Amino acid sequence: MRLHNLHDLPKVCDSLTYLYVEHCRVEQEEKSIAIYDQYGMTPVPCASLMLLMLGPGVAITHAAILTLADNDCLIAWCGEYGVRFYAAGSGATRSATRLLRQAILATRMSTRLEVVRRLYEMRFAEPIDPDLTLQQIRGMEGMRVRRAYAQVSANTGVPWNGRSYERNSWGASDPVNRALSSANSCLYGVCHAAIVAAGYSPALGFIHTGKQLSFVYDVADLYKMELTVPVAFSVAASHDGQVERAARILCRDAFAQADLLGRIVKDMERALDIRLPDDDAAQFDEDPALPGGLWDPEQGTVAGGQNYGETSADSGPAEELPF
Numbered sequence: 001m002r003l004h005n006l007h008d009l010p011k012v013c014d015s016l017t018y019l020y021v022e023h024c025r026v027e028q029e030e031k032s033i034a035i036y037d038q039y040g041m042t043p044v045p046c047a048s049l050m051l052l053m054l055g056p057g058v059a060i061t062h063a064a065i066l067t068l069a070d071n072d073c074l075i076a077w078c079g080e081y082g083v084r085f086y087a088a089g090s091g092a093t094r095s096a097t098r099l100l101r102q103a104i105l106a107t108r109m110s111t112r113l114e115v116v117r118r119l120y121e122m123r124f125a126e127p128i129d130p131d132l133t134l135q136q137i138r139g140m141e142g143m144r145v146r147r148a149y150a151q152v153s154a155n156t157g158v159p160w161n162g163r164s165y166e167r168n169s170w171g172a173s174d175p176v177n178r179a180l181s182s183a184n185s186c187l188y189g190v191c192h193a194a195i196v197a198a199g200y201s202p203a204l205g206f207i208h209t210g211k212q213l214s215f216v217y218d219v220a221d222l223y224k225m226e227l228t229v230p231v232a233f234s235v236a237a238s239h240d241g242q243v244e245r246a247a248r249i250l251c252r253d254a255f256a257q258a259d260l261l262g263r264i265v266k267d268m269e270r271a272l273d274i275r276l277p278d279d280d281a282a283q284f285d286e287d288p289a290l291p292g293g294l295w296d297p298e299q300g301t302v303a304g305g306q307n308y309g310e311t312s313a314d315s316g317p318a319e320e321l322p323f
Contacts, residue, residue, distance in 0.1 A: 140166030
């Protein structure tokens with residue numbers, strides 16, 4: 001599925017993936033930002049940055065937040081090692097078209113099931129028998145995941161005794177589980193940034209449900225076996241010390257090599273079967289203050305400010321939703 005309008009995502013595919021910082025001060029530096037810590041000042045080209053993850057001990061100025069927002073860089077406040085997600089702000093697109101499409105698909109049982117099946121097919125990279133139930137598909141997915149873990153464990157020599165993560169006792173987990181949690185957190189952050197930049201809601205999931213990051217988990221699961229699982233086992237095999245930092249650095253390189261940002265939006269559009277006209281979102285992205293339309297049960301979308309029941313000689317046909 002190709003993008004139909006480059007205005008929809010003016011910088012996602014060409015951006016750096018993410019930057020995680022902690023125990024520092026973030027300030028505006030000319031038209032960009034700079035990180036001040038014990039090592040001095042480090043300039044950051046936020047115009048080409050997709051996501052800035054702010055860990056513990058970070059102070060950030062209002063001017064820096066404004067600069068990041070102007071450059072469509074998502075800001076995420078997270079916990080130590082980048083694992084817990086607290087809040088986020090900013091996004092690139094101003095159009096609600098994709099969000100409306102997502103909401104329609106997620107709230108109708110038949111269309112939601114179609115999206116769920118497509119997401120699982122994308123994980124398997126092959127068609128799924130249409131006669132299989134969702135429970136059977138999940139069983140196949142469980143077998144695929146177990147085989148993948150067993151294979152990477154054999155390849156790296158790192159023992160695998162199953163996924164174990166104690167939220168209130170981080171150090172109780174073994175190195176490979178800590179590395180995996182840290183790597184997955186980075187993946188969630190990048191997927192979250194791409195979702196918001198494209199105009200979707202991170203909360204309206206299809207496979208996952210009930211959390212503000214449900215759609216983030218749906219999208220991230222497409223790439224875990226390819227990216228974060230090999231990274232975590234590689235780190236656990238070669239590092240005896242702080243595996244969390246090593247996992248973040250290796251993820252950054254792996255995401256760039258795999259062209260992750262160049263794939264996420266296309267994969268979302270494939271999963272949601274999105275087809276948009278060329279000029280749909282460009283008008284709102286080029287002019288964020290442009291007023292939107294008004295919903296009408298009979299006419300669809302009418303121009304903002306138009307009175308219900310009035311007829312205007314200048315009024316054209318009602319705009320239809322492009323899905």
